[in-house]
Amino acid sequence: MARRSSSAALRKAWNKGLRAVTGQVMRAATKAARSATQDVVPGVAKTPPHPSPGLGDWLAGLATGRAGMRRFRLFRPTGLTAGERPPLIVMLHGCGQDPAGFARSTRMNRIAARERCLVLYPEQSRLANPQRCWNWFDTESGRAQGEAALVLAAIDQVCLLHGADRERVAIVGLSAGAGLAALLATMHPERFQAVAMHSGVPPGLSGSATTALRAMRGKAPAAAIEGGAAWPPLLVIQGNKDSVVAASNAFEAARQWALAAGAATVRDRRLQRGKRLPMTVVEFKRGSTVAATLVEIDGLGHAWSGGPAKEAFSDPTGPDATAMIWRFVAKRFASRR
Known part of the structure; x- marks a missing residue:
């Protein structure tokens, strides 16, 4: 009887933690979500339109693995030729989002159409998380690793069926x-040439839903670094007014990558583009190689910097995060040609 009571208490604590994690993120998006849906007629279901009409195909796919299955969308720009091996950018949405909304918010497909890239948008299931949050925090049960494997399965599919360059x-x-x-990126560093985090929590700070909220608030102890010498270069973008994910998480991510790479040189500069919010950019380098780049944006909340105002988790007053990410990624792609 004691064992049953203990198990029930653990399940109750886990569910309470999960609701706290997803609930806080969703409340932060309520205002933006209302503006994004104010023109929808009540009671009329609408099929999400192509997020980038005229720029390419918006293809549907399904990845399967031990953690079940996940749908995904693939943007394939117009004009790719037979035998061409385009690079691939994998875009993982946040809580309360789906591939179409994330594509509209980031406008990554516009860059992909110009640069001849494929863009993969895996989609989290409501069965796996009621608010469509990826379960990044649930490493103790293996749920996070299972979802990571599903993303890898989607990448493999795109490489096999659509010719993406591995x-x-x-x-x-x-x-x-x-x-x-x-x-x-830390579990499978050989699979990626670059990783970009926008308003997220780095690995090692949480193992379950009950500890995730503490990590999001920046109250988790620093993570130990093991076997990180081969991690791909990191770009981390963070608003210093983020009420969901504390800015200290961005510094922790950069610290992890710099420590793993043995990076010692730090370059710090202040930038502002036009009337956009100003930002501080810090580079952690080992010799001439940049291991991590940290971008902290003054006044930005929990939103994609530079995204359109009508989308949830999107702030047009910030510098263009999509352009920053592409410049960062393009340098790594160029080194693999």
């Missing part, structure tokens, strides 16, 4: 997607 793959994420992106 030597030029980058992974990008927002919020919960950023947490999973970083976890993937």
Whole structure:
């Protein structure tokens, strides 16, 4: 009887922690979500339109693995030729988002159409998380690793069926997607040439839903670094007014990558583009090689910097995160040609 009571208490604590993690993120997006849906007629279901009409195909796919299955969308730009091996950018959405919304918010497909890239958008299931958050925090049960494996399965499918170049793959994420992106990069560094985290929590700070909220608030102890010498270069973007993910998580991510690479040189500069929010950019280098780049944006909350105002988790007043990510990724892709 005691064992049953203990198990029930653990399940109750886990569910309470999960609700706290996803609930805080979703509340932060309520205002933005209302503006994004105010033109929808009540009671009328709408099929999400192509997020980038005229720029390429918006293809549907399904990845399977031990953690079940996940749908995904693939943007394939117009004009790719038979035998061409385009690079691949993997985009992991945040809580309350889906591939179409994330594509509209980031506008990554516009860059992909111009630069002849494929863009993969894995989709979290409501069965796996009611708010569609990737379970980046649940490493103790193996749920996070299972979702990471599903993302790898989707990448393999795209490489096999659509000719993506396995030597030029980058992974990008927002919020919960950023947490999973970083976890993937540390678990399978040989699979990625670059990783970009926007408003996320780095690996090692949480093992379950009950500890995730503490990590998001920046109250988790620093993580131990093991076997990180081969991690791909990191770009981390963070707003200093983020009320969901504390800015200290961005510094912790950069610290992890710098320590893993033995990076000692730090370059610090202040930038502002036009009337956009100013930012501080810090580079952690070993010799001439940049291991991690930290971008902290003054006044930015929990939102994609530079995204359109009508989308949830999107702030047009910030510097263009998508352009920054592409410049960062393009340098790594160029070195693999």
